[in-house]
Amino acid sequence: MKIGIIGSGIVAQTLGTKLVQLGHDVALGTRDPGKLDDKKGFGGSLRDWLANANGKAKVVSFRDAATHGELLINATHGQNSIDALKLAGDDALGSKVLIDVSNELDASKGLPPRVGASQDSCLAERLQAAFPKVKVVKSLNTINCGVMVEPKALAGGDHSVFVSGNDAAAKAAVGELLKSFGWTDILDLGDVSSARGPEMYMALWLRLWGATKTGTINIKVVR
């Protein structure tokens, strides 16, 4: 499938590499696709990422990534997501499915970072409101990117992932992609407002990260 990833940091790169491995045609969208040699936060340079993809992916603008994809992924930092999607543009976004894996985490006032989501609003809802035709599905934001794409590497995959969104068919499509990563326990939490749950959960995730000293963790919903 043609997949457009909005964002080019470590989460975007990790998802992109996994999708290439699964045989998808991936375009990674970045603010300035000419800057291939900059180190991207916790990720490497996009030139290294392209080299790893063996010519099976490309680095393009946000707009070109959105145009390329039949399915889109928002893997920007949550604080920048609306701006990045505006740069992609309504025409390119169309009425496509957009998997929103991002979190609004603000480390400017110290650690642990502050979580942007609240009882009144979360990022997935704001994205859905800003781009009403797009089919936003919140998922994977509760998990470190290494675990996102290789769930079976942690406890054999015996842990949970969530989907939230207004469109049942979009959530089903995202569920299929998650299964192809190895996810088996996929819980549908409800409409896009239910993403407040997994976004607010990040306040606990950050404390679990501190307590366990590893980001290679997740939760299993025991029932």
Add this chain to the structure above:
Amino acid sequence: MKIGIIGSGIVAQTLGTKLVQLGHDVALGTRDPGKLDDKKGFGGSLRDWLANANGKAKVVSFRDAATHGELLINATHGQNSIDALKLAGDDALGSKVLIDVSNELDASKGLPPRVGASQDSCLAERLQAAFPKVKVVKSLNTINCGVMVEPKALAGGDHSVFVSGNDAAAKAAVGELLKSFGWTDILDLGDVSSARGPEMYMALWLRLWGATKTGTINIKVVR
């Protein structure tokens, strides 16, 4: 051990019954201990609760429950906790360990209830600030009361519970009580501000409750 429970609803009753079964000397504190026949929310009447305790517990005022306990539990509704503890009084609370199992959930604007905790403040912190001598330990708020006291009845107990608080000895004492209930995976999240994590997690718990149609759920921290 002499244990004073502040609160008399279903959570307080369930904890109280378990503690009596474990051999503790329990005083349940309620706003008006003369009203033994009122149904207490989702719980039964206090007269029925006392009958089940076979004379091994008593129902008293908030103040008398706080005076009675060597260890205290706040099991009031989170919106009423500070008022209830003020009625208990600083002298009765002293510098005792107070396990805060409560949540600030506001259903007045519809379901799911709104979660009071935010990135700026949570109930455990406000209790600690209001009663600075008390050793507040947040715990068990992430779990339905039936599961709180019988963790092994759900998936053999293979799931997690958290403690947050400023006093290491107080957290250790709470950990011993949790072990006596059957808890095996007890994660220390840090000081009392870390309770923002499990309090904000309730936004996810409420969605999981909706998705799974049962409150008999919990999370296991997989690592």
